[in-house]
Amino acid sequence: MKGRAAVCNTPGKPLEIEEISFIDPRPGEVLIKVSTTAVCQSDIHGIDGDVPGKLPGVAGHETVGYVVKAGAGLTRLKEGDYVCCTTSTVGCGFCDECLAGRRSNCTNHGMMSSMMREPGRKNSKGEPVSTLAGTVGGFAEYVLIDESANVKISEDIAPEKACLVSCAVISGFGSAITAGVKPFSSAAIIGTGSVGINAIQGSYFLGACPVIAVDILDHRLEAAKQFGATHTVNSKNVDPIQAVKDLTGGKGADYVFITATTASNALNKLALDMCSPNGTVCKVSLGGMTPESMKDIEWMRSMQGFGVARKFISPMMGGSNIIVDIPNYIRLYQAGRLNLDSLVSAEYPLEDINTAVAKLRTGEALRSIIKM
Ligand SMILES: [Zn+2]
Ligand SMILES: [Zn+2]
CATH class of the missing domain: 3.40.50.720 (NAD(P)-binding Rossmann-like Domain)
Structure with missing residues (x-):
């Protein structure tokens, strides 16, 4: 699968829109067609190189999209599911930490554990393209990610709102x-x-x-x-x-x-x-x-x-139990008890991502949304 991505090739420099190729999902992974990704301050830390990360890399970790390909051995998700993609984990559900209700500390599907694998993305020069500021790589048309980093959500919330739940909330x-x-x-x-x-x-x-x-x-x-x-x-x-x-x-x-x-x-x-x-x-x-x-x-x-x-x-990531908390936050929003609307300052196409990043840098924007 090929798709456009905003790639960071040099720390602190503008992102470059490039075509990236993705391998098919490996066991336990899903390929997501991205609808929206919000720009978070942590992405700027990733782009600027003040959190660890390999270049070239793709930042973006507040993402919502649809599962378009499912790897072998999935336990929850299937093709067509609408999901919040996060840098957190739903955990295995069975280890001591999961059973104690601290799924973000899962010892089997730990947060960021996928960072140890080959990224599964390459640029036109054939170089591996990693993810920055987390494990999502959401400034792209597609995301290759562990099933355990995703939570299925109901389709009656717009992706421009739901993506904010993936990290900020x-x-x-x-x-x-x-x-x-x-x-x-x-x-x-x-x-x-x-x-x-x-x-x-x-x-x-x-x-x-x-x-x-x-x-x-x-x-x-x-x-x-x-x-x-x-x-x-x-x-x-x-x-x-x-x-x-x-x-x-x-x-x-x-x-x-x-x-x-x-x-x-x-x-x-x-x-x-x-x-x-x-x-x-x-x-x-x-x-x-x-x-x-x-x-x-x-x-x-x-x-x-x-x-x-x-x-x-x-x-x-707030120590959140995302499999429970994300659907709850969405219910809260739909009941008028969680304000997501005033968080969104503006929406941009992927081509204008550097403007979106600049608005966050100056503190002018709370959240800028990238629509694929
Ligand atoms: Zn666990
Ligand atoms: Zn974030």
């Missing part, structure tokens, strides 16, 4: 669930891109009040109010630690989510300082998976201090 809203946000607790969300917006939606839905959005962009903070932020703090204008403490009776927020794409040691320190002594700091954004940022995680784990019982968690 499961990562943001999912983190709020995994962090265990309780009614009447307080939550602060640092960074109001679309993952942060979904951590806001999740915290609000789970009953937190106040839900405090922290950012340096006023238009983003304004948008955050539509998704359930009860208060906003522009950290360029005021001391965000003091502002969060003032809004939480002086103790700091019960839950602090780090969703800014520029995650750094300084930002992690900020999160700790605005978190209550018994609260939870949840690092959601990749923020560039450099050796330095990985050290940050170790550093944060050691930052408990004496006399505090803070928790630090960093669940990948």
Whole structure:
């Protein structure tokens, strides 16, 4: 099978539209005809080379499409199924982690385990083309992917909306669930891109009040109010630690989510300082998976201090159980309880993908959608 793809050949340079050939699905894999893929900040990390990845490569991991070819030995999907393609996993269903309800930690079909295989895509020079920022490669007409990374969804949701669930919603809203946000607790969300917006939606839905959005962009903070932020703090204008403490009776927020794409040691320190002594700091954004940022995680784990019982968690893709959660999020959207409509800033054909990426880089767009 051949199809167009937006290929990254050089880190940080514009993507190039090329024809790519795909092998037939191997056992356990499916070939998906892509309907839409949203552009996520993690894709930019992949394109810029600040998360590991081999070039040439295709980014894009918030994808919706139809199964057009099924490999041998599939257990759930068949040709014609309408699916959300993710970088997460539905898991095997039988290992200890799956049975404990933590399918994203499955020890048999682990998240990203397909990265160890040959990519199954080649460019016109015959070079293997890998996936960047996950295992989907959704900036293309076709996606070759493990069955376990897909969830079948009902056809009564448009792909332009459903694709947002594949990462932004499961990562943001999912983190709020995994962090265990309780009614009447307080939550602060640092960074109001679309993952942060979904951590806001999740915290609000789970009953937190106040839900405090922290950012340096006023238009983003304004948008955050539509998704359930009860208060906003522009950290360029005021001391965000003091502002969060003032809004939480002086103790700091019960839950602090780090969703800014520029995650750094300084930002992690900020999160700790605005978190209550018994609260939870949840690092959601990749923020560039450099050796330095990985050290940050170790550093944060050691930052408990004496006399505090803070928790630090960093669940990948929100730690979501996608096989259950994705259909639930879609039901929530259809019932008017999950806002996906205001997340979409604009739609572009694949040829204009570099414009879509640029709009996300500047913070102008929450999510740009690529329609194949
Ligand atoms: Zn399992
Ligand atoms: Zn993403």
